[in-house]
Amino acid sequence: MSTLSTIGFDADDTLWQNEQFFRLTETRFAELLTDYAEADHLQDRLLEAEKRNLGHYGFGIKGFTLSMIETAVEVTEGRVPASVIGDILGMGREMLRHPIETLPHVRETLEALSGDFRLVMITKGDLFDQERKLAQSGLGDFFDGVEIVSDKNAATYERVFSRHGDGAARSMMVGNSLKSDIAPAIEAGSWGVYIPHDLTWVLERIDEPDQHPRYRKIEHLGELGALIATLR
Missing domain, CATH: 3.40.50.1000 (HAD superfamily/HAD-like)
Incomplete structure (x- = not known):
């Protein structure tokens, strides 16, 4: 040695x-889509999207944000309101600004x-x-x-x-x-x-x-x- x-x-x-900010954002994401999916189901679908997208977007907040948008489109069968997409993008920007x-x-x-x-x-x-x-x-x-x-x-x-x-x-x-x-x-x-x-x-x-x-x-x-x- x-x-x-x-x-x-x-x-x-x-x-x-770091991870605590992802968990908090996942909770807010579930609240946005509470009319479309149970929180546990939504978390599973988001994790599946993240797995699929690692090879495309890599690790980090931007890929996580895109995976949230993809999941929202999927669980709402394409009916997700534009305002919800805007909220998801806002959550991603907020994560990118969080203090260290x-x-x-x-x-x-x-x-x-x-x-x-x-x-x-x-x-x-x-x-x-x-x-x-x-x-x-x-x-x-x-x-x-x-x-x-x-x-x-x-x-x-x-x-x-x-x-x-x-x-x-x-x-x-x-x-x-x-x-x-x-x-x-x-x-x-x-x-x-x-x-x-x-x-x-x-x-x-x-x-x-x-x-x-x-x-x-x-x-x-x-x-x-x-x-x-x-x-x-």
Whole structure:
């Protein structure tokens, strides 16, 4: 572990709150269409639309907004009022303007680690929105590199950790998504440190790789420094 040189950090729901805004918007979406579908049914239809559209729109608020519109058209059999479409677009714009709320222990942890390791933010989603959130967070100066990618897989981590560090074997990825942050990083050869979040999108949930020697789990980011010390 003394050869660890680079630490990658996920952004949404690892450095700052994100999923809570999607959940709140889903609730408002259900209220808009309460005359056409039950909330649980509408949520299932929206999730189906999001799955279908990931390959077209990618991850992020814009794709989510388009999926809400598509779902509204489907459940109303094309009768959705133009005013409802306008409201959905307004909710999407509101999400794109929401203020950034950093999670506990983020700033002090990044500050403590930045002198000893190369820190890289590795996030997926809409380029403009992720850049906005990073700028508003005030955390940008802690990172030696920022990678906004369309998806996260083993090849992504191999490429990023080779570009910004000494390869995956001497790197660690920290995040709240087992599917996107942890499993593919471990597959690439790096350490994976999982920090559970109270709200995690259902499409990001998989079983923990808890038997893998390079997998670790902590309760919050403030425990990361102590974890690294035990692995030296």
